[in-house]
Amino acid sequence: MLKPQTTAEVSQILRYCYERNLAVNPQGGNTGLVGGSVPVFDEIILSTALMNRIISFDKVSGILVCQAGCILEKLNEYVEEQGFVMPLDLGAKGSCHVGGNVATNAGGLRLLRYGSLRGTVLGLEVVLADGSALDCLASLRKDNTGYDLKQLFIGSEGTLGVITAVSILCPQKPKAVNLAFLGCQSFAKVLETFTTCRAMLGEILSAYEFMDEKCMELVERHLKLSSPVTGSPFYVLIETSGSNSTHDEEKLNNFLEQAMSSGLATDGTVATDDKKIKALWSLRERITEALTHDGHVYKYDISLPVGKLYDLVTDTRARLGPRAKNVVGYGHLGDGNLHLNITAESYSHSLLEAIEPFVYEWTARCNGSISAEHGLGFKKKQFIGYSKAKEAVLLMQRFKAMLDPKGILNPYKMLPSGS
Numbered sequence: 001m002l003k004p005q006t007t008a009e010v011s012q013i014l015r016y017c018y019e020r021n022l023a024v025n026p027q028g029g030n031t032g033l034v035g036g037s038v039p040v041f042d043e044i045i046l047s048t049a050l051m052n053r054i055i056s057f058d059k060v061s062g063i064l065v066c067q068a069g070c071i072l073e074k075l076n077e078y079v080e081e082q083g084f085v086m087p088l089d090l091g092a093k094g095s096c097h098v099g100g101n102v103a104t105n106a107g108g109l110r111l112l113r114y115g116s117l118r119g120t121v122l123g124l125e126v127v128l129a130d131g132s133a134l135d136c137l138a139s140l141r142k143d144n145t146g147y148d149l150k151q152l153f154i155g156s157e158g159t160l161g162v163i164t165a166v167s168i169l170c171p172q173k174p175k176a177v178n179l180a181f182l183g184c185q186s187f188a189k190v191l192e193t194f195t196t197c198r199a200m201l202g203e204i205l206s207a208y209e210f211m212d213e214k215c216m217e218l219v220e221r222h223l224k225l226s227s228p229v230t231g232s233p234f235y236v237l238i239e240t241s242g243s244n245s246t247h248d249e250e251k252l253n254n255f256l257e258q259a260m261s262s263g264l265a266t267d268g269t270v271a272t273d274d275k276k277i278k279a280l281w282s283l284r285e286r287i288t289e290a291l292t293h294d295g296h297v298y299k300y301d302i303s304l305p306v307g308k309l310y311d312l313v314t315d316t317r318a319r320l321g322p323r324a325k326n327v328v329g330y331g332h333l334g335d336g337n338l339h340l341n342i343t344a345e346s347y348s349h350s351l352l353e354a355i356e357p358f359v360y361e362w363t364a365r366c367n368g369s370i371s372a373e374h375g376l377g378f379k380k381k382q383f384i385g386y387s388k389a390k391e392a393v394l395l396m397q398r399f400k401a402m403l404d405p406k407g408i409l410n411p412y413k414m415l416p417s418g419s
């Protein structure tokens with residue numbers, strides 16, 4: 001593993017590897033879930049761990065420029081001191097690197113409000129396979145001069161270049177944050193609650209997450225967390241972020257009154273203080289961790305038309321029956337993103353065969369995506385065809401061949417092999 005500190009050192013490493021045909025595995029915080037950040041054979045790991053310098057922050061525009069190895073949570077703390085927040089937030093914030101976030105186009109919990117990194121990343125510095133540095137580190141909201149090259153590297157999972165610095169637009173830190181945690185009796189009610197709260201909360205809605213009762217059981221059993229709301233088949237977490245607490249609370253209370261009186265939600269709690277907000281968020285953010293304590297986990301990260309989101313969980317549960325220990329569904333409902341996770345006591349090839357390609361075929365039939373936000377990495381790359389046309393994959397391979405003709409950058413990842 002090599003740990004460069006500067007872009008010049010990354011250039012030197014890649015030039016050396018390029019000349020000698022040595023494969024390189026770029027690695028950030030190594031928190032990915034599809035095997036994109038770990039070597040497969042003898043790749044040299046190029047870690048961004050020591051590239052953690054903040055380069056500049058503009059307090060007027062909220063534009064942050066930093067090295068790729070900065071930890072997301074640290075960046076958030078830094079910009080919060082100046083009255084801003086990072087435009088993305090995810091469970092792995094304590095160890096993930098912003099460069100890795102950009103390389104995988106991470107989504108997370110704030111996407112509903114601030115949009116994807118494709119909008120908030122304003123510029124990138126990237127070192128290409130041959131060691132040359134590409135400076136696209138613009139700090140402008142608007143720039144229509146030619147192709148938007150940075151987009152090629154966002155979500156390219158380290159296969160086209162190594163991201164060394166990021167310029168990103170940070171929104172104002174909201175003055176008032178409220179959280180409602182509600183229990184719903186059916187998935188139809190979860191959907192209706194979503195449309196109602198979107199209409200009634202408008203611009204202050206900043207997250208709409210859901211989890212099923214199995215998820216709740218697992219965080220309670222394995223992490224000893226306790227929920228103030230219990231006994232419902234579904235739970236939703238609704239966050240508001242705004243600039244006026246009186247106005248926000250009034251809106252939230254009107255919505256809650258409507259949700260309770262019309263039977264959309266049957267139970268619920270509200271949090272306005274930091275400690276309770278954090279505790280409620282933990283119930284949702286720590287599901288992944290709880291699952292790892294439940295046995296071997298088969299993980300799926302699916303985009304679907306929101307109305308069909310939970311049908312995949314129900315169908316998978318029915319198909320697998322007692323062969324699975326738990327089949328759980330949760331995720332970013334507001335973004336149409338389901339996390340379907342299946343646990344079993346141990347890995348079994350026959351169980352895998354019962355799940356795949358079933359889950360992928362089901363998703364493709366609904367014109368969904370087999371990777372909403374985690375990427376394809378090593379584990380899902382052979383299945384890209386379920387979500388992308390042949391011609392699109394061919395064009396991706398041509399980009400790859402043009403930018404990395406020797407195929408040294410994160411080989412065996414993202415693009416299918418043997419085609």
Ligand SMILES: O=C(O)CC[C@@H](O)C(=O)O
Nearest residue numbers: 091285288299300339341
């Ligand atoms: O573990 C998963 O499947 C999801 C992880 C993460 O994207 C989340 O939203 O919690």
Ligand SMILES: [Zn+2]
Nearest residue numbers: 108332339373
């Ligand atoms: Zn997620």
